[in-house]
Structure formats: structure tokens, C-alpha cells
Amino acid sequence: MANLIPNVLQMKAEFVQAIWETLYMTFAAAIVAAILGLLLGVALVVTQAGGILEDRLLYSLFDKVTNLLRSIPFIILLAVISPLTLFLVGTTVGTTASLVPLVIGIFPFYARQVQNALLDVDQGVIEAAQAMGSSPTEIIFRVYLREGLPDIIRVSTLTIISLIGLTTMAGAIGAGGLGDVAISIGYARFENDVTFAAMIIILIFVFTFQLIGDRLAKVFEH
Template sequence: MNYFKNAIAIKEEFLSATISTIYMVFFTAIIAGIIGLILGIILTVTERDGILENKIVNSLLDKIINLFRSIPFIILLAILAPLTRVIVGTRIGEKAAIVPLVFGTFPFFARQVQNVLLEVDSGIIEAAEAMGSSEIEIITRVYLKESLPSLIRVCAITLISLIGLSAMAGAIGAGGLGKLAIAQGYNRFQDDVTLVSMFIILIIVYIIQGISNILIKKTIH
């Protein structure tokens, strides 16, 4: 208990930082999830021999996603700072962090979605086309339905990665457990604060992984 005296002294700040982290992750996951899912579907159906084959659209989206994925997140934070100020009116804080977090997350998720959807048996798709199913029906009833367990798995992977990004964003004043670990723990040599911040992040990760495992088991058919 004596070792954790610094962490105990700021226990209210841990609660506030945890809420801030969950806030950033939650809203980023919704926005980036929607964008990433749509882009992943478009990338899949516009592939060569896809149900909506379009080389121009596919090539353009592929290059955009590769571009954002190749930029280190810490640099992306700086690059997007002017855009962040335009959107939310400030460069720091939880709301400001959501903008770069979205740009750092949706390309990764879109690529994961594409990889999952491309694994769907082409025979099932051909059968759906032969039965006269429309492109929308094939996307919703074949691609998404058949790959649901894998989609849940990549959602969990993306959320866990997003938690890591949110902690990194804390290093430049975005708030949350990352900021607490750096500003209070590392900069002030309070190792117990950094350690407790890490433990809380690990708990959140384990909860996400546990929920995803339950959902995967329920959707496997």
C-alpha cells in the first residue's frame, strides 16, 4: 500500500481518466466502425470479379487506406491538428482526440473487414446471384451474415488497438489514462500511477476480449 500511495491519493482522477478513455474509444469506435465497414464492403465488391467490379474506385480507395495506414499515429496527431481545431474548436481534450483517432482507426478496420469478406465462399455468392439476389441482398445476406463471427473478432482487435491509440493520444493532452500515465506517472516519477493506469487499460482490454468471445460462440453456425 505504501508503494501505491501516489495512486491512492489521486483515485478520483483515475475514475475521471477511465471515463475519458471509454468516452474516446466509444465514440471513435462508432464513427470509425461505420466508415471502415462501408469502405471495407466497397473494397470487396469492387475487386476484380466482384459483384460491383470497378477498378478505378477500388484502386483509389486502396491507395487512400494505404496512405493513412502508413502514417505513424503520433505524426497523424500533428498533421490533423488544424482540421481538429476546425471541427471541434480545439486541439486538446477528449473531443479533439476523436478526430485523429477516427483517421487512425478506420483504415485499419476497413482493411480487416475487406480481408474477412474476401474469405466468404465464392460458391455461396454465385448461388445467390443465380437465385436473382440483388447486390444489396448479397452484401447483407451473404457477405455480412456468413462472415459475422470473423467480423466480431476483427471488431475486438480494432477496439483493443484503439485503446492503445487513445493512450498514445494522451501524451499530447488528449486526456484519459494515457495522459495520466505520462503526465502524472512518468513525468513526475510516480511509477505506481503509471502501473495502475496500465492495469486499468488491461482490464478494459480483457472485458472487450471476453465479450467478443461470447458473441463469437453465439454466432458460429
């Protein structure tokens, strides 16, 4: 092993710290993005034409904001919202500072995925709930979210995997984590074993989250 990954063995502490930072960025951003994305996704479904709270003006606003934020490349978003990051966190560098662009970069994507998942809910079930006098709130929680839960779990898994990719991009410009290790140390110093090890750990994260998400979706589907 000393011959295959000599540089990795010499920086075990840095790798442990980078793994913690990547997990911190992923989970912290995922929690906030899940709340915002779920709210926006539900709003898109219920305010669209024919929705239970149809409002074309609101739907148009939500739809355009979602498309706009999704269209900004993440690396540019990091720079554009740096004043907002500085205002909220007090710095634009570091793991905590990266949470602001990570949330803004991922929650519109998640909102659109949630919207697509909820649109697959059987319209007949929604109409039956309306016929029984269910309120919009009851339909949202007891029909949309309950019936669409397996698909929501699947798109949540996809979102977390995408978020891991964004953390590596943020890490490359000073946010820390495995992306920072891979670029600032592995790539910059030509220590290929460091870059390779960072990539393997990221792939393990991706496969693990994918496996957990698939299992949870199957559990709730039945």
C-alpha cells in the same frame, strides 16, 4: 495498500475521470470508425476484380487511400490533421478533439480487416445468390455481412484493442485519459505506482473486450 500505491490512493478522483475519458474516446471513436470502416471494407470487396460491382478505378482509389492512411504513424497524424481537428471541433486539445485523429487513424485499419473477413466468405454461396437473382444490395447484407459476421466481430475486437492503445498515445499529448495520467503524472513526477496502476487498468480493458468479442463470435458462429 498505502505503502504500495500511495500516490494512486491520493488521486482516486483523477483516476475515475481518466477511466471515463478513455472509455469515452474508445467507444465514440469506435462507433464512427466502425461505420466508415465497414462501408470502406465492403466497397473494397465488391469493387475488386471479380466482385459483384467490379470497378477497377474505384477499387484502386479505395485501396490507395486505405494504404496511405494506414501508413501514417499515429503520433504524426495527430499533428498533421490538427487544422482539420480545429475546424471540426474548435480546439486541438482535449478528449473530444482526440476523436478526429482517432477515427482517421483507426478506420482504414478496420476497413482492411473487414475486407479480409469478407473475402473468406464462401464464393459458392455468393454465386448461388447471384443465380437466384439477388441484387448486389441483397448479396451484401444477406450473404457477405451475414456469413462473415463472426469474423467481423473478431476483427472488431482487434480494432477496439488497437484503439485503446491509440487513446493512450493521444492522452500523452493532451487528450486526457489513462495515457495522460501515466505520462504527465506517473512518468513526469516519478510516481511509478500511478503509471503501473494506469497500465493495469488498460490491461483489464483489453482482456475484457477480448473476452466479450470471443464470446460473441462463438455465439454468432453457431
